[in-house]
Amino acid sequence: MQQLNIGIFGFGCVGQGLYFAIKNSTGFTTTIKKIVVKNKDKERSIDANYFSFDKKDILEDEEINVVVELIDDADEAFNIVSTAIKKSKHVVTANKKMLGLHMEELLALKNKYNVSLLYEASACGSIPIIRTLEEYFDNEELECVSGIFNGTTNYILTKTINENISYHEALKNAQAKGFAETDPTSDVEGFDAMYKTIILSLHAFGVILKDVDLLRFGITTLHPNDILFAKENGYSIKLVPTIKKLADGKIAAYVLPKFVTAENHLSKVDNEFNGVLVEGLISGEQFFMGRGAGSHPTGAAVLSDISALSYGYAYDNKKMQQHNKPSFTNDVAIKVFVSSSNKNFLNKIILQNIQENVEAADYFYKIGEINVGDLKAILETDVRKEIFVVAI
Numbered sequence: 001m002q003q004l005n006i007g008i009f010g011f012g013c014v015g016q017g018l019y020f021a022i023k024n025s026t027g028f029t030t031t032i033k034k035i036v037v038k039n040k041d042k043e044r045s046i047d048a049n050y051f052s053f054d055k056k057d058i059l060e061d062e063e064i065n066v067v068v069e070l071i072d073d074a075d076e077a078f079n080i081v082s083t084a085i086k087k088s089k090h091v092v093t094a095n096k097k098m099l100g101l102h103m104e105e106l107l108a109l110k111n112k113y114n115v116s117l118l119y120e121a122s123a124c125g126s127i128p129i130i131r132t133l134e135e136y137f138d139n140e141e142l143e144c145v146s147g148i149f150n151g152t153t154n155y156i157l158t159k160t161i162n163e164n165i166s167y168h169e170a171l172k173n174a175q176a177k178g179f180a181e182t183d184p185t186s187d188v189e190g191f192d193a194m195y196k197t198i199i200l201s202l203h204a205f206g207v208i209l210k211d212v213d214l215l216r217f218g219i220t221t222l223h224p225n226d227i228l229f230a231k232e233n234g235y236s237i238k239l240v241p242t243i244k245k246l247a248d249g250k251i252a253a254y255v256l257p258k259f260v261t262a263e264n265h266l267s268k269v270d271n272e273f274n275g276v277l278v279e280g281l282i283s284g285e286q287f288f289m290g291r292g293a294g295s296h297p298t299g300a301a302v303l304s305d306i307s308a309l310s311y312g313y314a315y316d317n318k319k320m321q322q323h324n325k326p327s328f329t330n331d332v333a334i335k336v337f338v339s340s341s342n343k344n345f346l347n348k349i350i351l352q353n354i355q356e357n358v359e360a361a362d363y364f365y366k367i368g369e370i371n372v373g374d375l376k377a378i379l380e381t382d383v384r385k386e387i388f389v390v391a392i
């Protein structure tokens, strides 16, 4: 077993969860040499000697062989992680935004410097989904990976649908409970789920997706009548990123709310929980559920990565090495429900094979098929703020 001397960046929600996990681990010991944080005036719950405010105290310490990056600033995280890798230090991170935006550069860097970069906590918190895709499903072709990757939106959707409280009240509750940030944009607009989609696509299909290529739609325009429609038809509404292999072998991926039937495992994933459905060509459907965020669950996932480093673990990115590596496409038709309070905006969404087209006094909806690329294009206009879209 390799002796690990770790330097940690960040001692917030996840950093403190990691500290708790290390102190309460039964079988694993490691030395925390330094913790670099930002705010000099903040009171700390552990010995002040751990802390520094100068990143060089970790990055230029040759005894530190593992950098654990747990800060809330994706740009600075990228600087820290790149520098650490260039200094031949292994890295563990929970930063999905940094990974989602810089996956290609980070992969190239870790390969060039021959270090390990692990990030189990970055996608679906304590659900061990990355290592499951990377190791267990390394040789099996997957057909689809989808799920509930964001706890904040799932909490809001659960409360609005199951408990009849308004979107804004549910968001306020989520913020009060610490599930949502003061600025919830990344969660409710689907960015957070999109970064996780990029991370999981790499390990499930060997494809590096680009954020600008992905159809992404959140839950901010959910209307009470959308909820009524869902309930009347026996659905729940969940934000369900989907990555799937098409008949032509290409990969389609998008982040959209979805009507979920009671038989679907995801319908039982409520509140801040996450769930992942993995459909293998040979093994069939597998379902994983757990806490997608929070101090201790996320800290436990980070600890698991650090522990894996002690026996030399690295992602091999096996799916990237397959012969017929698939390419990404938005050229696929999906069935959607689209609604609006303004008929003019709804008319701008052109659906094929329309199954329903309902007009009430101040609420309009239709159901039909649309090409993902076409939907993405229209959602890049003002129409986005005036409609709600749900995949069926």
Ligand SMILES: NC(=O)c1ccc[n+]([C@@H]2O[C@H](COP(=O)([O-])OP(=O)(O)OC[C@H]3O[C@@H](n4cnc5c(N)ncnc54)[C@H](OP(=O)(O)O)[C@@H]3O)[C@@H](O)[C@H]2O)c1
Binding pocket: 009, 010, 011, 012, 013, 014, 015, 036, 037, 038, 039, 040, 042, 070, 071, 072, 073, 076, 094, 095, 096, 097, 121, 122, 125, 292, 293, 294, 295, 298
């Ligand atoms: N919270 C979760 O449940 C969760 C789950 C999965 C992944 N993540 C990811 O984990 C990361 C950390 O999230 P968090 O919730 O722990 O954030 P947080 O509670 O806001 O804590 C952020 C920490 O980063 C430190 N920091 C910020 N900028 C810094 C800099 N330039 N140099 C050094 N330290 C800096 C802060 O220092 P001060 O203490 O001095 O302010 C603080 O300790 C994020 O990437 C997040 O997306 C979080």
